[in-house]
Amino acid sequence: MNFLEKRIARDGIVKEGNVLKVDSFLNHQMDIALFDEMGREWKKRFEGNKITKILTIEASGIGIAAVAAMHFKVPVVFAKKAKSINLEGEMYVAEVESFTHKTKNQVIVSKKFLDQDDRVLVIDDFLANGCALQGLIQIVQSAGAAIEGIGIAVEKGFQPGGRMIRNLGYKLESLAIVDGMDPATGEITFREQ
Amino acid sequence: MNFLEKRIARDGIVKEGNVLKVDSFLNHQMDIALFDEMGREWKKRFEGNKITKILTIEASGIGIAAVAAMHFKVPVVFAKKAKSINLEGEMYVAEVESFTHKTKNQVIVSKKFLDQDDRVLVIDDFLANGCALQGLIQIVQSAGAAIEGIGIAVEKGFQPGGRMIRNLGYKLESLAIVDGMDPATGEITFREQ
Numbered sequence: 001m002n003f004l005e006k007r008i009a010r011d012g013i014v015k016e017g018n019v020l021k022v023d024s025f026l027n028h029q030m031d032i033a034l035f036d037e038m039g040r041e042w043k044k045r046f047e048g049n050k051i052t053k054i055l056t057i058e059a060s061g062i063g064i065a066a067v068a069a070m071h072f073k074v075p076v077v078f079a080k081k082a083k084s085i086n087l088e089g090e091m092y093v094a095e096v097e098s099f100t101h102k103t104k105n106q107v108i109v110s111k112k113f114l115d116q117d118d119r120v121l122v123i124d125d126f127l128a129n130g131c132a133l134q135g136l137i138q139i140v141q142s143a144g145a146a147i148e149g150i151g152i153a154v155e156k157g158f159q160p161g162g163r164m165i166r167n168l169g170y171k172l173e174s175l176a177i178v179d180g181m182d183p184a185t186g187e188i189t190f191r192e193q
Numbered sequence: 194m195n196f197l198e199k200r201i202a203r204d205g206i207v208k209e210g211n212v213l214k215v216d217s218f219l220n221h222q223m224d225i226a227l228f229d230e231m232g233r234e235w236k237k238r239f240e241g242n243k244i245t246k247i248l249t250i251e252a253s254g255i256g257i258a259a260v261a262a263m264h265f266k267v268p269v270v271f272a273k274k275a276k277s278i279n280l281e282g283e284m285y286v287a288e289v290e291s292f293t294h295k296t297k298n299q300v301i302v303s304k305k306f307l308d309q310d311d312r313v314l315v316i317d318d319f320l321a322n323g324c325a326l327q328g329l330i331q332i333v334q335s336a337g338a339a340i341e342g343i344g345i346a347v348e349k350g351f352q353p354g355g356r357m358i359r360n361l362g363y364k365l366e367s368l369a370i371v372d373g374m375d376p377a378t379g380e381i382t383f384r385e386q
Contacts, residue, residue, distance in 0.1 A: 032263055
């Protein structure tokens, strides 16, 4: 097991309905030293990729992307999920359905912050059905920018998002891929990488 | 002018209605090297304070708090603005009214991540009327934790939030305090610190 799998095995909590709670270190309380190690690992995995910008989505992607960006030395843009009165001018908009919240959101990025010269690394905390990720990819394509890769902390390998993204040819680096969880025993099975 | 005031003077955009747009480096696109410098500055200003945890609020506080936390070597907890089905168990809840969005939100932090032994540094990107900050303070008090200080990137000094917080006796360190803005000329006046 790598450092993130070990942490998930130790502190992740498995609930009924394929819910994996990692809120003590990943998406409510954030272990910044862990995020730093994740950033270092992605930097290694995307060594050959020339990246100009990191794109993530609010809210739980932001902390991971910001700390990871210390290793890439590029700006981070975070997509917003709702239209803000402070967000004016031309925007890229994609519609995204959240698996967790059962709601549709518009994912919005200002056109000022992504253009055809950008080579984008997309970072997010979770990949399950991949709806948020599809919205982010749509936005990068609308900008005419290139997707250099996708970095995910925790992929739920038994849901279709990861396979779909790999089938589309994207370089997807999930630091932990969960292939199964047992809410009765709390046991988590990781995919060999 | 300090490093942040210089950056605001260069890249901030003044709009009618006392709107200061800093979305190219602070709260939509994020300049991580700038955040790192902000973290270093807060670390200096809170040198004598023993801090065990940083508390912020989604979404635009998260990136700043996460990078700042690299200097404090403590975990970050971000308060959520809406109830999530993944957020179960006991929670601290405070009601907050957003000046920007004209809506009321519940600010929520899991009781697991704040307790009476915590000495909290609250970090956020903006302070204007101080509604979000009041919600965060309420939550820290509900937890029986201590507020060691409050770090704000940009305070609008002509709105009442900052004065109210200082009147309450909190150690508030705003890295830039805007005392006036002229939408006709784009000129921004900073308070001498």
